[in-house]
Amino acid sequence: MPHISLGFLLFTALSAAVFYAVPKRRRWIVLLVFSIAYYLAAGPALILFLLFVAATTFFGALLAEQKKKGAVPAVLVLNFGLLAILKYTNFFISNLNRIPGVSIAEMRLLLPLGISFYMFQATGYLLDVHWERTRAEHGFFRYLLFVSFFPQILQGPIGRFGRLSETLYAGADFDPDNLRRAALRIAYGYFKKIVIADNAAVWVNYIFDPSRNTGSRMGIAGVLLYGVQLYMDFSGGIDIAAGIAHLFGVRLDENFRQPYFATSITDFWHRWHITLGTWMKDYLFYPLSLSGRIGRFGKWCRKHLPKQAGRALPIALCNIIVFLAVGVWHGAAWHFILYGLYSGVIIGISGLLAPQYRKWKSALHIDDKSRSWHLFQIFRTFVLISISWFLDRSDTVRQALILLKNSFAGPFFSLGLPFDGNVLKAAVRFGTVLFGCALVFGVSLKKEQGVPVMERLLAKPAALRIALLLFFLLSYGLFGDNTAFGGFMYANF
Amino acid sequence: MDDLLAILSDIAPDVDFEHETGLVDDGILDSFAILSLVGELEDTYDIRITPKELIPVNFNSAEAIFALVERLRNA
Structure with a gap:
């Protein structure tokens, strides 16, 4: 169903x-x-x-x-x-x-x-x-x-x-409050899915189609739109699930916490698909790290290697194994395995080099608490995560590498536009994605600043909430698109 | 307790371990830091920490960690 x-x-x-x-x-x-x-x-x-x-x-x-x-x-x-x-x-x-x-x-x-x-x-x-x-x-x-x-x-x-x-x-x-909460969350989830994700998917499918020329800098646009599609699709689906659960007064664990505001890959995985991340941590990463064999390896490392390396190496190794498992969980294909390893290796190396980072930051007089450093960290993480989306979305490792390479070296816009050159339709689709992203970004920014958005909405007059629901409903009909994907991307796992 | 505070400061120099009570809950110590700490605790106090003990309540403060170590040493 x-x-x-x-x-x-x-x-x-x-x-x-x-x-x-x-x-x-x-x-x-x-x-x-x-x-x-x-x-x-x-x-x-x-x-x-x-x-x-x-x-x-x-x-x-x-x-x-x-x-x-x-x-x-x-x-x-x-x-x-x-x-x-x-x-x-x-x-x-x-x-x-x-x-x-x-x-x-x-x-x-x-x-x-x-x-x-x-x-x-x-x-x-x-x-x-x-x-x-x-x-x-x-x-x-x-x-x-x-x-x-x-x-x-x-x-x-x-x-x-x-x-x-x-x-x-x-x-x-x-409790009428549960009903209101449910309606708003479900409507928001469908908006993310039908209006944003499915429209972005049309572009993404077009750009990542292996039969088309992959020698184009459109790869950058493709991967940015894929980042949008994936987040809106998955988090929209979770919003719908959480909203339906609210109907019965059931509270589900949150699965997303403004992931694109993450300041490191580790932080990203604390905000993206949170329940998979904590599952992997509690039931694989910790038991593996504390297992006899890794424990003995850890003791050997602490005895024979410099202090920080000895401490961090076994943990970094376990991290890589866990992210390998995350990759395998995503699908039985080499590009998924590399996708998992990519995050694991970055986190592992970051752990090994943590004291060095502290020294470099101190030498460069970087203030950890400054706004500019915080924004730089968000940008850096966004770029690193976007690179990983090439591996996640492409059908093969080869396609991912070609797209990645050409994104920085190929000609601009050699692909043309989706829909056989129907510029108006493509522009409306693109504009819809942009508008939807702006709306979700606004909500996410408020949440990131600690504003309880849902509670604020519940405190507003009923007319405003009804208007909001009508807006969502109207947007499904006017701008929704489900020609790209019928179902949810994560339903295939 | 002083030995423990020294180990903790070595792992995370910027943290006020004498007063923090939400080391895990508030995300001050990540899993990398916790496992580094576990390795050091096992070496220093000759104890064995299992996945069963790796719950936030055992690592939220220096006192909780100290209590865990004492419990495992006396087990």
Whole structure:
């Protein structure tokens, strides 16, 4: 069921109506029934994977609670083995086929809707119980709701049981404030997605089309627009999910915090896809860094290398491994793997050179707190992240490198315009993206300055909020475009 | 406690460890700094820190870190 459809909106409205019609203590059952119905609508066979992940992690957590050894590793191997088979088999086959004389037919494998998201969420729960950070849920159907809650199953955010369970099972009382919050957030999310992301996508698809000439400085425009498209698409989808959750009084974790205001790559990953970043930190980076082998390597480094290098090298190595995992998570392709490694290597090197940076800054009399330095850091991070988008968006590493190279050396505007030279249509599309970006930038700037934008809006007269909603509604019809992408970009993970 | 403050100052020289109480929650120590600290604590106090202990409440202040070290030394 596409999130951008009348059917989905009716489904959501019906779920909210039924939710508030039943007694408080049974409201979580309504959420479960609608969540399962949502998933069944996507394809009845796919629910088997969801049930498999839910059942294995549920019983694994019960065994972990009883301190039964071996349960947690067994569940991890089962689940990630399944994910690896579904997601990476054809990647391995295609690489094996590059060997002369090898020819293996690729397999037809289904990638169940949102599998990475619910598997990561369920794994986080299992490890939290294992490390005694949260209690184990003893009701299977209650747990199944945690894994399958429909607003977030498509593209996250990846929730934590400890926080999500506080509101998920509470059966919130009807509160008009929740409804207002939901309406504004959902409308804003659709604006980001339909009006900005999908219009930017038309340009991006045109510029990154491998069949077209990639020898053009339009690559710069392409990658800037891709940065816009990706952020608006993903964060818009999260706004919609969070807004729908608000309808039921459920609070989801925030997944974005003005990422393009980041002052370093590390800071960027603290602001972009936050729930994946914290998941990777808590369940991969920390355990890996504290594992026996890395621990012994760390001790050796601290003993034999200069102090800072000895301290930082094992951590930098783990960082690179974690970002490699982030790259692999994004997709089974070399350009995604390089995309992950790119951030990992930058963060690793930054960690190793941190004391040097301090010395250089001191020698150059750079004031860390000055506005100009802060703006420089934002600009530097934006450039570095934009370079990584070449790897993320291109279909191959080769295409990414050609586009990157030509962006600085090729001729200007050799591509022409999308839509067969229809200048007016292309200009309106471009203007829409620019206007939308200006609006989102304004909101983001306020939030970055600590202004609680939503609370301010809720305190304004109802007429203003209605006007805002009408503006959004009108903009979908007048300027919206869904010819580029039907669904959300992150729904394919 | 003085040894611990010396280690902390060495890792993050600009931080007022005697008074800060939100080292992790307020983003003063990032994961790189925390893991550097863990390595130093393990070497200095001959303790083993596991992922289970890597939660903000154990690292939010010098006192909390000191309490963690004491607990692991006595375990």
